[in-house]
Amino acid sequence: MDLTQGTTQEKIDRSKKTMMWFAMVSMAMVFAGLTSAYVVSKTRKDWSTDLVFPQPFIYSILVVLASSVTFYLVKKAIENNNRGMATALLLTTLALGVLFVFLQFEGFNDIVNQGYHFTGPTSNIISTFMFIIVVTHLAHIVGGLLVLLVVIYNHFKQKYKIGQTLGLELGAMYWHFVDFLWVYLFLFLYFVK
Numbered sequence: 001m002d003l004t005q006g007t008t009q010e011k012i013d014r015s016k017k018t019m020m021w022f023a024m025v026s027m028a029m030v031f032a033g034l035t036s037a038y039v040v041s042k043t044r045k046d047w048s049t050d051l052v053f054p055q056p057f058i059y060s061i062l063v064v065l066a067s068s069v070t071f072y073l074v075k076k077a078i079e080n081n082n083r084g085m086a087t088a089l090l091l092t093t094l095a096l097g098v099l100f101v102f103l104q105f106e107g108f109n110d111i112v113n114q115g116y117h118f119t120g121p122t123s124n125i126i127s128t129f130m131f132i133i134v135v136t137h138l139a140h141i142v143g144g145l146l147v148l149l150v151v152i153y154n155h156f157k158q159k160y161k162i163g164q165t166l167g168l169e170l171g172a173m174y175w176h177f178v179d180f181l182w183v184y185l186f187l188f189l190y191f192v193k
Contacts, residue, residue, distance in 0.1 A: 013166050016166065016170060017169070017170065017173070020170050020173050020174065021173075023174075024173070024174070024177045027140060027177070027181075028181070030136065031133070031136070031137070031181060031184070031185065034129075034132065034133050034136065035133070035185075035188050035192075037129070038129045038133070038188075038192065039192065041125055041129065042192075044125055046124060046125055047124075047125055047126060048124045048125070048126050048127075049126075049193050051111070051114060051116060051124075051126050051127060051130070052110075052114060053189065053190055054106070054107035054108075054110035054111055055107075055110060056103040056104070056106035056107040056109075056110060057103070057104070057107040057134075057186060057189075057190075058186075059103055060100050060103040060104060060107070060182070060186075061182065061183065061186050063096050063099050063100045063103060064096075064100055064179045064182050064183070065179065065183070066096055067092075067093050067096035067097055067100065067175070067179060068175065068176050068179040068180075070089045070090075070092045070093040070096065071089070071090075071093045071148075071171075071172050071175050071176070072172065072176070073085075073089050074086050074089045074090055074093070074168065074172070075165055075168055075169065075172065077089060078160050078161070078162065078165055078168065079162055079165075081162060083155075083158075086155060086160075087155065087156075090148070090151065090152050090155055091152070093148060093175070094145070094148055094149070094152065097141065097144065097145050097148060098145070100141060100182075101138065101141060101142070101145070104134060104138050104141075107134065108131070108134070111127055111130065111131070118131040126193075130189060133185060133189065134185070137178070137181060137182060137185055140178045140181070141178055141182075143174075143178075144174055144175050144178045147171045147174055147175070148171060148175065150167075150171070151167060151168055151171040154167055154168075155168075
């Protein structure tokens with residue numbers, strides 16, 4: 001490989017990472033808007049504070065943090081040429097991601113069991129906001145699971161090697177972003193009532 005080809009590839013890699021940053025910033029703006037609307041709506045007369053924060057959402061924070069750790073360790077395993085460990089970590093990350101989705105639905109069940117719904121006569125503004133915010137994040141997690149499946153597929157095709165981990169890095173950037181986003185949303189929904 002000549003020097004100009006290497007430089008061109010570095011520019012392409014940088015541009016892909018920059019595009020990912022732009023995508024993450026735009027997604028963050030969606031959640032900034034939703035949480036801002038939540039704060040503004042707290043002044044409404046129909047705002048209810050008797051909704052108990054769902055216990056499964058609390059468990060989900062631990063799951064999402066664990067999944068970030070396992071995904072972070074994947075690149076380390078690739079750099080150490082430990083494909084077996086990378087495979088185990090990727091599959092663990094996938095399992096934790098699926099568990100996170102399960103816990104989100106359990107959280108919704110908890111809200112419904114408290115007598116609140118997304119719409120209709122048994123809904124209120126806080127339960128509606130909680131559903132909208134969590135479902136919007138859940139859509140991003142589903143996107144993250146699809147990205148993770150592509151990363152796993154590429155891993156099994158042996159596309160990631162020492163010095164060739166761009167796809168893995170982009171997938172990890174997105175995964176860590178949606179994990180960080182849930183930490184923010186969790187803390188926001190838990191403490192801003």
